[in-house]
Amino acid sequence: MIHSLIFTILAVISTVNAFYIPGIAPTSYKEGDQISLLVNHITPSVFHEGKNKEDFVYSFDYYHPKLHFCQPKKLEKQPESLGAIIFGDRIYNSPFEITMLKNETCKSLCASTYPKEDAGFTNKFIENGFFYNWLIDGLPAARRLHDERTKSDFYGAGFELGFLDKEGKAHLDNHFDIQIEYHKREDDQLRIVGVTVEPHSWSRTEAECSAQEYQPVFISPTEDTNVVFTYDVSWIPSDTLWATRWDKYLHVYDPKIQWFALINFSLIVVCLSMVMAHILVRALKSDISRYNEVNLDDEFQDESGWKLVHGDVFRSPKNLLLLSILVGSGIQLFLMAFTTIGFALLGLLSPSNRGSLATVMFILYALFGSVGSFISGSIYKFFGGEKWKLNLILTPLLVPGGILATFAFLNFFLIAVKSSGAVPAGTLLAIVVIWFVISVPLSAVGSILALKKEQLSQPVRTNQIPRQIPTQPLYLKTIIVALVAGIFPFGSISVEMYFIYSSLWFNRVFYMFGFLFFCFILMAITTSLVTVLMTYYTLCAENYRWQWRSVFIAGGCAIYVFIHAIFLSKFSLAGFTTIVLYVGYSLLISVLAFILTGSIGFLASLFFIRKIYSAVKID
Structure with a gap:
């Protein structure tokens, strides 16, 4: 009876597919390997401040129909653990094409049209501080932050869907400067140790990223709005070891x-x-x-x-x-x-x-x-x-x-x-x-x-x-x-x-x-x-x-x-x-x-x- 009980417990646990097992299976890459960028749900944030700020306590799928984000040709849902499902994680593949050690500049992701009837939905998310949540090699794409109390820099998981100007007008981020830190081991194996994203809101008709100043994107409630999504990829060498790569994400605020x-x-x-x-x-x-x-x-x-x-x-x-x-x-x-x-x-x-x-x-x-x-x-x-x-x-x-x-x-x-x-x-x-x-x-x-x-x-x-x-x-x-x-x-x-x-x-x-x-x-x-x-x-x-x-x-x-x-x-x-x-x-x-x-x-x-x-x- 004891043996059968242990077998049952192990069988149940084995059916729970964990997304990533840290410390056991670090992933090593070589130059030219394809790197997957996975997208998770859009989540509310406690950090956002604004005149119309309201706190939501539930998230939405990244590929929600009214958000009109760029989708891959074949949408694939990633396996998730029981706990991840309960807490709302919904992880999918994305159309981003990232190659190890290959820098990209103004690479086109897609052009999307926002119908006027969906403008209120998207703008409401921006006004209330919802965040993108991306994953690369198990690490969340983060924003760089500074703590004035401890005088230290750290990474905050996720980054803003958009921003509000001085008049309280919502603008959608549509260009992403992705910076990936990697550590080169003695055996020439490469491991990802950090991911940050600097989002920008640029209103353009084509996938171009010149030095000129662009007006920010505004999803109009009176007419359809065309939005061009682009991204940059920069690879940055780092001395951070794979075993300590989470240290910069884990910050004690006070x-x-x-x-x-x-x-x-x-x-x-x-x-x-x-x-x-x-x-x-x-x-x-x-x-x-x-x-x-x-x-x-x-x-x-x-x-x-x-x-x-x-x-x-x-x-x-x-x-x-x-x-x-x-x-x-x-x-x-x-x-x-x-x-x-x-x-x-x-x-x-x-x-x-x-x-x-x-x-x-x-x-x-x-x-x-x-x-x-x-x-x-x-x-x-x-x-x-x-x-x-x-x-x-x-x-x-x-x-x-x-x-x-x-x-x-x-x-x-x-x-x-x-x-x-x-x-x-x-x-x-x-x-x-x-x-x-x-x-x-x-x-x-x-x-x-x-x-x-x-x-x-x-x-x-x-x-x-x-x-x-x-x-x-x-x-x-x-x-x-x-x-x-x-x-x-x-x-x-x-x-x-x-x-x-x-x-x-x-x-x-x-x-x-x-x-x-x-x-x-x-x-x-x-x-x-x-x-x-x-x-x-x-x-x-x-x-x-x-x-x-x-x-x-x-x-x-x-x-x-x-x-x-x-x-x-x-x-x-x-x-x-x-x-x-x-x-x-x-x-x-x-x-x-x-x-x-x-x-x-x-x-x-x-x-x-x-x-x-x-x-x-x-x-």
Whole structure:
């Protein structure tokens, strides 16, 4: 069975065709070899500024009929990974003819006619800062940028579709100065190590590039416009090695802020740990010592504080089935995120391998279904749940099914606007098949192991009749505690949120996985510490209903994740579809953050409660 399972997993992974595998198969060329220039989707950018600037969050095919770009004689779609398809990559061949070490000047690409009825469509893309995205040897065609803060030059992936003049009039770029950097090895093999493009807007009737000044191209809304597309190719020798060619693309825009945030919240975690050590360790030692004293004058020892609820603290909570499923799914998400970020930190998920990050996330999420179901089944069994078959069935279906249903619903909006980001029905079906082939069987194995494994012991017996919970003080209300406690774990990831959202929505390369990994660990630790501290105060207030409370307190971080996405992102969203997509996916991300942090808080509280009640003597 194990061999067949491994074979199935390998077979599924092998069917995912990665566009490029960095570090394993560098391509070497010789003089005169043909170089392919591939085109990807047209994407919105967060960099563009303008009077009419609106932010779109979906992309379009490069060969969209209304864009009228030059097409090759035979259009060929390139193979893409599962993750690349999900994130909207649509890569095709192009009519550009590039030969290794052969410089070209004013080479004709094609002449295209823009009907007046399509002028508004193209001009709107230019006004709102859409970018060309080309690929040569796996490298994105970039624009040269300079960072005033760090006084450094770097490459930004993609380049503008056009520009706005001083009057706010849109002009289409139709001449491209392509500069390709290459490195010559000792064995005379040539490797491409950089690609930049300088676009120009030149209104001409023929494919000529004289020194005279041309008027920029304007796509007229009142008459048809003829546009001639041309390009230059320049080959530039470089000392950059192939292994380090991505360094110039990967730029930290403000490293001081990154380090300041890490140091700041590291100190917060240290201080929080010290406070907890002082409050919990000293207070618990005093409590345990007092509880375990033998009072010779009284027949029974006086009970107060958290010991008073020992007979109810392990009582089965309401909606135990749902609680166990959410906690199991949260641990599944945690392991997926932790492992994926770890792989990326080690350099195993290079940005040149398009879509690899999303593909690995999906595969890991499916594989960790066994762990999630084991945790879910163990918790359900620990609190005396009896419908274990229902738990086995729902654990691999409830949360993933909700994610897929939301994804499919939002996908209809992408289809409605004819975006390249719309995931084909065949891909959605493939995701469902992979899930039932890999994750569901693994989840069933995890649930069965949890059922057969010896039950986790409860250090105290549960009374048959539940005790009454006294009126809780206002400062211990769940919503108030969740809002206060959520600030700490959110603070540890708040700086990275902007970069993550920019990467998700505006095609920026996210690569700061070292910062992200450290922030993720800080978030997990902070969530555990804050939730345990609040759980202790809850028990001291004689409230034994800590299970769901710990989930909501730890999940308070998700409230700030959603608020940050909606109100603090500074994105000027354009149109109904953009708003629905942005709010919908932000809400989905926030719900997943709630499940992840809530599961961490619950398990930390469970460990804490078992520890303290096993340390006292209960008559």
